Amino acid sequence: MIFIFFLYGLVFGSFFNLVGIRVPVGRSVMTPRSMCTACNHLLTARELIPVVSYVWQNRSCRVCCSPISPLYPFVEIITACLFAFAYAKFGFQLPLLKALTLISLLMIIFVSDIVYMLIPNKILLFFTYLFLIQWIFLPASMKMDVLLAGVMGGGLLILMAAVCKGGIGGGDIKLFILLGFVLGLKEFLVTFILSVWLGALGGLLGMMLGKVKRGQPFPFGPFIVVAALLVLFYGEFIFTFYLSLFHN
Ligand SMILES: [Zn+2]
Incomplete structure (x- = not known):
């Protein structure tokens, strides 16, 4: 199978x-x-x-x-x-x-x-x-959570984009809002933090390899994609790991 x-x-x-x-x-x-x-x-x-x-x-x-x-x-x-x-x-x-x-x-x-x-x-x-369409079939207890995640995620990101002017594109923001809606609030936050880390790491690596010049834009989407996939499969593990960093 x-x-x-x-x-x-x-x-x-x-x-x-x-x-x-x-x-x-x-x-x-x-x-x-x-x-x-x-x-x-x-x-x-x-x-x-x-x-x-x-x-x-x-x-x-x-x-x-x-x-x-x-x-x-x-x-x-x-x-x-x-x-x-x-x-x-x-x-x-x-x-x-x-x-x-x-x-x-x-x-x-x-x-x-x-x-x-x-x-x-x-x-x-x-x-x-x-x-x-899939949301309609969710249990009632989860319906609000994912809606809230979408709205909060969207608000947070639009605020961020307004503060740092650029860096994060309109498409990225819309994707994040949809991800919040799909994944739920906790998973959305983990995805967001993870993708920023991965993006920073990727940008640094690109500069070290001479593929990316400082200040040159590069697509952020692929990092969101990797982060969202990691969260889809290992969300709970990543979340616990992340919290444990602050508890010791
Ligand atoms: Zn050909």
């Missing part, structure tokens, strides 16, 4: 690449079929197999030989692992649906923020609808 989720993850991951690449520039996700970004050659069934095609074709287009971005197989493999992991952790229960929806949202944002430094409203809105 885990293997089936892994395979689904590969296929969905390949679709998330497509969505993350096309939606921000206003292109349809349905037509045309996937094609090479360099020569527009329509991919045949054999060229559409996640990861396998990439390796098989020696990481380049079969027709024009231009290199294919490693982002594609990376997203496919990570999505596959996350889908399998989500099933292993949550089993066939309602939380699995939430986890899979959240993973989908996060992977699409990961792609679009890395490629365009953009978190499209269309994506956020679409997933807001999906989460709203």
Whole structure:
């Protein structure tokens, strides 16, 4: 069963690449079929197999030989692992649906923020609808908690953005508000703190490696994505760990 989720993850991951690449520039996700970004050659069934095609074709287009971005197989493999992991952790229960929806949202944002430094409203809105539908089925005790988290998270972030003017983009803020709504208040706060830490660490690392110049903007979205995934799977552990830092 885990293997089936892994395979689904590969296929969905390949679709998330497509969505993350096309939606921000206003292109349809349905037509045309996937094609090479360099020569527009329509991919045949054999060229559409996640990861396998990439390796098989020696990481380049079969027709024009231009290199294919490693982002594609990376997203496919990570999505596959996350889908399998989500099933292993949550089993066939309602939380699995939430986890899979959240993973989908996060992977699409990961792609679009890395490629365009953009978190499209269309994506956020679409997933807001999906989460709203799931919210209806939540137990009454949790309904208020996640609503409160969304509102408080939003307020906190808009205040922050107003105080430090820039640094955090509008798309990031909207994503955080949605995450608050999806994860709940405590988990939202942990995600927020974690993503700031990861972002600072990533920026520092980028500067040390000479990839990022001081003051140059870099996408913050991927750090939010990693933080939210860690919280989805290890939220309780991270929260306890964080509190223990202040209690000793
Ligand atoms: Zn090509």
